[in-house]
Every structure is written in C-alpha cells, then in structure tokens.
Amino acid sequence: MQDFDTLLSAVLTRIQALSQTLFRPWNGYQIVIALLLFLLAHLVARLLRPRVHDWLRTREGWPKWRLRLLLILLKRLRLILFVCLIWPTIWIMQDTTWPSRSYLLGIIGSLSFAWLAITLITRLIANHELRMLVRVGGWIWATLMILGLSDDAQGLLERISFSLGSTRLSVWTVLQAAVILTALLSAARFLAHASAASINRSRDISPSMQVLAVKSMQILLYGIAFFAGLQAVGVDLTGLAVLSGAIGVGLGFGLQKVVSNLVSGVIILLDKSIKPGDVISLGETFGWINALGARYVSVVTRDGREYLIPNEDLITGQVVNWSHSNEFVRLDINFGTSYGSDPHKVRKLAIEAARGVTRVLVDRPPVCHITGFGDSSVDYILRFWIRDPTGGLTNIRGNVLLALWDTFHANGISFPFPQSEVRLLAGSTLEMARPAKAAPDTEA
Incomplete structure (x- = not known):
C-alpha cells in the first residue's frame, strides 16, 4: 500500500510539473x-x-x-x-x-x-x-x-492487481488483453467481410460453396484472432486446450440437436443439394431458399412468410427441390368435357389455350391426352412446362384453367356436371308434401 501511495504521489508531481511547463x-x-x-x-x-x-x-x-x-x-x-x-x-x-x-x-x-x-x-x-x-x-x-505520463500510468495500473487462483492479474494486464483482443477481432471482422465480398462476386463458385467458404473463413479468422490475443497477453493455452476438450464432451451430450444441425448444414453445403435461390417443398411449406445458416435454412413463401427450417430436417426428410438439376418444371391439369364434344377438337383447343398463356414454354410444347371415360365426362390431362417456379405454381395453373374456360366456351365445348335422374315405376304414386299450417295466435 505504501508503494502505491508513493507511485501515486510521483504521478501527481509529474502532472503538476507538466502543467507549470505548459502554462508559461x-x-x-x-x-x-x-x-x-x-x-x-x-x-x-x-x-x-x-x-x-x-x-x-x-x-x-x-x-x-x-x-x-x-x-x-x-x-x-x-x-x-x-x-x-x-x-x-x-x-x-x-x-x-x-x-x-x-x-x-x-x-x-x-x-x-x-x-x-x-x-x-x-x-x-x-x-x-x-x-x-x-x-x-x-x-x-x-x-x-x-x-510523457504513460510509464507512470502503466506502473500505477500494474500495482492494482488481484489473484485468480494461482494467477495474479493486474488492471494493466486486463486492459492490455481487452485492447489486443478487440483490435484483432475487429481486424478479423474486416478481413472476413472483405473476403466474403470477393467470394460472393466470383461466378466460378456455386452459391452453396460460396456460403461454405465464407463461413469457414470467418471461423478461421476469428479463431486465429482469439488465440493470438490470448497468446499475446501471456495466457497459457495448454490449460485452455484441456478445458476446451472437457467442455466439448459436455456440449456433445447436452447440445446434440445443435451439433446435428451444424453438421447437417456443412453436409448440405458440401453436397450442393440445395442452394440459395432454389425452390423447395418440405411438407406443406413451399418457397424459395433465402439464406443458408449454420443452424437453419431460411425459406420464404409466396405469402411473404419466412420459415426457419432446421438443417437436420432437410437431411433426414423428403425434400422436393424444383430447381435442383435444372429450372424446368412440368405441371399437370386434369379436366373433363361432355360426351357430346369431339375429343380430337378438345385436345387441339386445350393445347392452343395453354400455348397462349405467358410463362408456358413454347420450346417444350404442351400435350393433352385422354385418361379415361368417366360416368358423365371424358377425362383429359393437360401437361405443360415452365422454367420459373419462383414465380409461383398456383397462379400459372389458374391462368391455364381460365384460358381453357374461355377457349371452350368460345368453341361450344361444354363442361359436364353431376346429374341425377328419377324414374317412377308402374303403379307408384307421387305425393307432394303440404306445408304445415301455422299455429293460431292465442294471445289477445
């Protein structure tokens, strides 16, 4: 305590002498x-x-x-x-x-x-x-x-210390560690962002590999900055390695789902099964992939909702990727016409109607086939191709159905509807039910 008071008095004396010099x-x-x-x-x-x-x-x-x-x-x-x-x-x-x-x-x-x-x-x-x-x-x-007061201030901060087990830590050591770690982590963040921008601009790397490269670069730079900062302030990394191993074992049992999602995310990035921009269906969720995260995949639907789907579900579940190998998607529409309509004319008109709808591909022309003879209609299937599933599937089906309606009505093709026929057998009578009379009002 006496050494601390002596050092503080020396610092105050230096400040007083400096002030006298400055204000001459x-x-x-x-x-x-x-x-x-x-x-x-x-x-x-x-x-x-x-x-x-x-x-x-x-x-x-x-x-x-x-x-x-x-x-x-x-x-x-x-x-x-x-x-x-x-x-x-x-x-x-x-x-x-x-x-x-x-x-x-x-x-x-x-x-x-x-x-x-x-x-x-x-x-x-x-x-x-x-x-x-x-x-x-x-x-x-x-x-x-x-x-010229840095040496005195450093000595003063080194005198203020505390013990943590067998390790003595001074305020100067803590401040030095905080400054070095902050500087290294900030530099790592800047380099990570610069590297990410360079990787994302490269057209030779697929989107999934871009995400993997950016995540790996960030982990590598932040890890180097953290351990270099600890080494710079004299922290023994041997004990830290043993401690991190024990923590890793505990986390392996307690955070199995989190680790599973992390590993699944790496597998997704490596096998390129899905990538940002792909249109997928998972259960009742249909939308396009907005981003690939370390724990989840962001899927945006047509109604603007954003679903965060765990990576494990994409690995273990059945996923429909509408744009995995190519962007072409075939859609089917089932319809029926009355038996009085010429099926050859119906097929021709259905193909022409589908051709006139935007987004329907002309280089992959629509086809129409008879699929069966129903109770009250001749059943058909109309197949056509699109190349932009991100634009929606329900709307293009609706546009094609509307085109079929307009074309069939313009050419006298009728759509059947369920009909029921009642026959009276000989000797039977038909009676009409009479409506019940209303009860007289008894209130005076």
Missing part, C-alpha cells in the same frame, strides 16, 4: 495560434462539406465501401483540416524560432493527429458501445503517451 507566459501566443487555425479549419469545413456531399451524390457505380469511407472522412473534415494546417505551422516555427516557442503547438498537433487516427481506426468496430469505449480509452492512453 510565452505559451499564450501558441494557444492563440491553435485557436485561429481551428477557426480557419471550421470555416473551410463548413464551406467544403456541402459541395463534397453533393459531389458524392453524383458518383454512380462506385463501390459502397468507397462511398462509406468518403462519408466518414467528410464527417471528420474539420479535424482533418486542422491537422493539415497545424503541422506545417509547427514545422515553419521550428525552423524560424526556438523549439520552446512551438512546444505547446507540437503537443496540440500530436494530440489532434492521434485522436483523428484513433477515431478512423475504431470505425472497424461494429458495436457502437464497444467502439466508443475503445475510442475513449485510446484517446486517454494516447494523451498520456504524448504528455
């Missing part, structure tokens, strides 16, 4: 110069920002990352201009006067540059709260380094 009488004009440069940077930024913003609106076809980067720089334009103005001023004053006459300006310039660099670098962190925490911590540490 000849440093007043340096503060005035810094304020004037900041005011100039503010006025120029207000003048340039709307013009640059309007210019960016006209940049069509630029990659999103480039536009996003320019918007980030535009938001920090005042600080960028201030840094660009103060450092030439510092260099000129160092050449024309004594170094002490530009000492305070050098500190202000270094602080401005450090704050700008930390602000731009921390944009790689996606979480807003974590980004602000890292940014403020970076600003504090950069300020201490520029003011």
Whole structure:
C-alpha cells in the first residue's frame, strides 16, 4: 500500500510539473495560434462539406465501401483540416524560432493527429458501445503517451492487481488483453467481410460453396484472432486446450440437436443439394431458399412468410427441390368435357389455350391426352412446362384453367356436371308434401 501511495504521489508531481511547463507566459501566443487555425479549419469545413456531399451524390457505380469511407472522412473534415494546417505551422516555427516557442503547438498537433487516427481506426468496430469505449480509452492512453505520463500510468495500473487462483492479474494486464483482443477481432471482422465480398462476386463458385467458404473463413479468422490475443497477453493455452476438450464432451451430450444441425448444414453445403435461390417443398411449406445458416435454412413463401427450417430436417426428410438439376418444371391439369364434344377438337383447343398463356414454354410444347371415360365426362390431362417456379405454381395453373374456360366456351365445348335422374315405376304414386299450417295466435 505504501508503494502505491508513493507511485501515486510521483504521478501527481509529474502532472503538476507538466502543467507549470505548459502554462508559461510565452505559451499564450501558441494557444492563440491553435485557436485561429481551428477557426480557419471550421470555416473551410463548413464551406467544403456541402459541395463534397453533393459531389458524392453524383458518383454512380462506385463501390459502397468507397462511398462509406468518403462519408466518414467528410464527417471528420474539420479535424482533418486542422491537422493539415497545424503541422506545417509547427514545422515553419521550428525552423524560424526556438523549439520552446512551438512546444505547446507540437503537443496540440500530436494530440489532434492521434485522436483523428484513433477515431478512423475504431470505425472497424461494429458495436457502437464497444467502439466508443475503445475510442475513449485510446484517446486517454494516447494523451498520456504524448504528455510523457504513460510509464507512470502503466506502473500505477500494474500495482492494482488481484489473484485468480494461482494467477495474479493486474488492471494493466486486463486492459492490455481487452485492447489486443478487440483490435484483432475487429481486424478479423474486416478481413472476413472483405473476403466474403470477393467470394460472393466470383461466378466460378456455386452459391452453396460460396456460403461454405465464407463461413469457414470467418471461423478461421476469428479463431486465429482469439488465440493470438490470448497468446499475446501471456495466457497459457495448454490449460485452455484441456478445458476446451472437457467442455466439448459436455456440449456433445447436452447440445446434440445443435451439433446435428451444424453438421447437417456443412453436409448440405458440401453436397450442393440445395442452394440459395432454389425452390423447395418440405411438407406443406413451399418457397424459395433465402439464406443458408449454420443452424437453419431460411425459406420464404409466396405469402411473404419466412420459415426457419432446421438443417437436420432437410437431411433426414423428403425434400422436393424444383430447381435442383435444372429450372424446368412440368405441371399437370386434369379436366373433363361432355360426351357430346369431339375429343380430337378438345385436345387441339386445350393445347392452343395453354400455348397462349405467358410463362408456358413454347420450346417444350404442351400435350393433352385422354385418361379415361368417366360416368358423365371424358377425362383429359393437360401437361405443360415452365422454367420459373419462383414465380409461383398456383397462379400459372389458374391462368391455364381460365384460358381453357374461355377457349371452350368460345368453341361450344361444354363442361359436364353431376346429374341425377328419377324414374317412377308402374303403379307408384307421387305425393307432394303440404306445408304445415301455422299455429293460431292465442294471445289477445
């Protein structure tokens, strides 16, 4: 405790000596110069920002990352201009006067540059709260380094420690581990997104293999970043390996379904049985695959509902993939006509009606066959092909049926309907049921 008080007193003494150095009488004009440069940077930024913003609106076809980067720089334009103005001023004053006459300006310039660099670098962190925490911590540490207080602050943080079993951890070690892990994970996230964008743009890789490659790249980069961060702060990975093995055994028994879905997802990506954009039917669910996840597959139906189907169900269940090997789908429509209609004419008219419907393929012409003679109708089957099942199946069937109705009515072809015939045998009588009389109203 005495060592801690001694170190704290030394830090306070250094801060007091530094404040006396900074606020000497000849440093007043340096503060005035810094304020004037900041005011100039503010006025120029207000003048340039709307013009640059309007210019960016006209940049069509630029990659999103480039536009996003320019918007980030535009938001920090005042600080960028201030840094660009103060450092030439510092260099000129160092050449024309004594170094002490530009000492305070050098500190202000270094602080401005450090704050700008930390602000731009921390944009790689996606979480807003974590980004602000890292940014403020970076600003504090950069300020201490520029003011020459980093060694004293490090010693003070190393004295504040606690024991975890046989391991002694100081506040400095914890902060160092947090900074290194955050930096490595942010860099891994940036590389993963850049790699994913490059892989998704490649036309030589199938959609399912693109998903597998992106997931593998993310796991690899995040794993390397995590273990490299632990190694950098001196954590013994031997014990961690034993602990991870024990945790793996426990998870294998407790999370069998989750592991099964994960393994099923990898199998789906490897065998390419389904891929994003395919139209599938699973039970009563019919829709197209929106995304392949590590645990589930997202299927969007025609009514806008999104079903999250576990990967295991796609492996163990019967799935109809309407666009697995090709996009061609054949649809069948059963109908019947009366016995008074010429079947040759009916077949010809049915084919012509189907040909006139959009989405029905002409290069694979429709066909119509008689399937049987029913009780009151001649039964037919009309078969036609489409190549866009994502456009829906019920609507195209409805359009073809409507075309059959219009064509048959225009050509005198009638549709039969169930009829019943009643015959009276000789000697039988037919009596009509009389309606019951209403009861008289007894109320006066």
